[in-house]
Every structure is written in C-alpha cells, then in structure tokens.
Amino acid sequence: MKTVLKLEEAALFVLGIFLFNSLNFEWWWFLALILAPDLSMLGYVFGDKSGAFSYNVFHHKGVAILIYILGFYFNIEVVQLAGIILFSHSALDRIFGYGLKYEKGFKYTHLGEIGK
Numbered sequence: 563m564k565t566v567l568k569l570e571e572a573a574l575f576v577l578g579i580f581l582f583n584s585l586n587f588e589w590w591w592f593l594a595l596i597l598a599p600d601l602s603m604l605g606y607v608f609g610d611k612s613g614a615f616s617y618n619v620f621h622h623k624g625v626a627i628l629i630y631i632l633g634f635y636f637n638i639e640v641v642q643l644a645g646i647i648l649f650s651h652s653a654l655d656r657i658f659g660y661g662l663k664y665e666k667g668f669k670y671t672h673l674g675e676i677g678k
Contacts, residue, residue: 568656568657571653571654571656571657572653574623574649574650574653575650575653575654577649578646578647578649578653579592581630581642581649582643582646587639591643592650595643595647596647596650596651596654597651598647599620599621599648599652600651601620602616602617602619602620603668604616605617606668610665610666610668611665613668614663614664614665614668617662617663617668618662618663620648621652621655621660621662622652622662623648623649623652623653626645626646626648626649627649628645629644629648630644630646630649631645632645633645656673659671659673659676660673660676661674
C-alpha cells in the first residue's frame with residue numbers, strides 16, 4: 563500500500579508540473595521555488611507547537627489548492643504560482659515520507675515517525 567500512496571503523490575507532483583506549464587514563467591522559477599515552503603520550518607525556533615503550525619500551513623494541500631483557485635479566479639499568475647509550488651512541494655515531501663506535523667516534535671507526522 564505504501565508504494566501505491568507514493569505513486570499517487572508522484573502523479574500529483576506531475577500534475578503540479580503540468581499546471582506550472584500553463585503559466586507564463588520560465589522553468590527555472592519552478593526549480594528555484596520548489597524548496598521555498600521548507601522555510602516554514604523556522605517556526606520550530608519558537609517551539610514545537612509554533613513549528614508544527616507554520617509547517618502545516620505551508621504543507622497543507624487544501625491551503626495550496628485554495629491559493630491556486632484564488633489566483634485562477636482573479637487571474638493573478640503569481641498567486642497561481644504560489645499555489646502550485648505549495649501543492650507540488652507537499653506532494654514531493656509525501657513521496658519521501660514527510661507528512662503534516664504533530665505538536666510533539668518535528669519527527670512526528672501523520673504518515674508516521676520520521677526515521678523509523
């Protein structure tokens with residue numbers, strides 16, 4: 563089952579690339595920004611609860627989809643780009659086993675404990 567979930571996330575990552583291709587940005591923007599959502603880990607400087615909150619906001623696919631839809635509705639490509647990057651990054655993280663965080667520490671995720 564774990565392989566099926568990784569394949570699903572890989573397909574979602576490809577969907578993100580497909581959506582990015584519909585925008586008027588050079589390809590290097592995707593490569594330059596794909597790791598930007600990990601800056602949300604800086605929230606852990608203020609503790610596990612703040613860190614989990616900031617990480618989860620930037621890694622929640624529902625938030626990413628909402629941002630993309632708002633950008634699409636208002637025809638603002640940079641907002642669409644933000645949604646695509648957040649969505650694609652989250653899919654990529656899930657492929658590698660990094661899920662949404664629990665408040666008890668960075669290594670505790672909805673996909674299981676990291677490093678086990």
